[in-house]
Amino acid sequence: MALVARTRRADLVLRGTGTLMSRCLAGGLPVASACSGRGACAKCLVTVLEGAAHLTPPRPHESRTLGRNGAGPGQRLSCQCRVTDPSVTVVVTTGYW
Numbered sequence: 001m002a003l004v005a006r007t008r009r010a011d012l013v014l015r016g017t018g019t020l021m022s023r024c025l026a027g028g029l030p031v032a033s034a035c036s037g038r039g040a041c042a043k044c045l046v047t048v049l050e051g052a053a054h055l056t057p058p059r060p061h062e063s064r065t066l067g068r069n070g071a072g073p074g075q076r077l078s079c080q081c082r083v084t085d086p087s088v089t090v091v092v093t094t095g096y097w
């Protein structure tokens with residue numbers, strides 16, 4: 001198990017590779033976006049509940065967007081990060097799932 005989306009109804013295992021955003025979309029979960037995944041809008045923000053150390057670290061562009069949008073601890077742009085180790089579990093959620 002590598003990526004799990006925690007929703008109000010259940011935890012969903014999101015298979016495949018790619019960014020968190022692409023995996024959520026492929027798994028049928030909506031992800032807000034106003035910049036088509038370019039890391040500019042912060043609409044795709046997710047909160048990482050477990051396994052944050054196993055995500056790619058924020059690049060400067062993501063860090064700037066997170067800071068500009070007042071993101072809190074544990075929040076990432078789902079369009080900008082990936083799971084680095086498929087053998088661990090990373091759990092993410094949003095306010096609208």
Ligand code: FES
Pocket residue numbers: 032033034035036037038039040041042043044045065077078079080
């Ligand atoms: S979709 Fe715009 S920052 Fe991720």
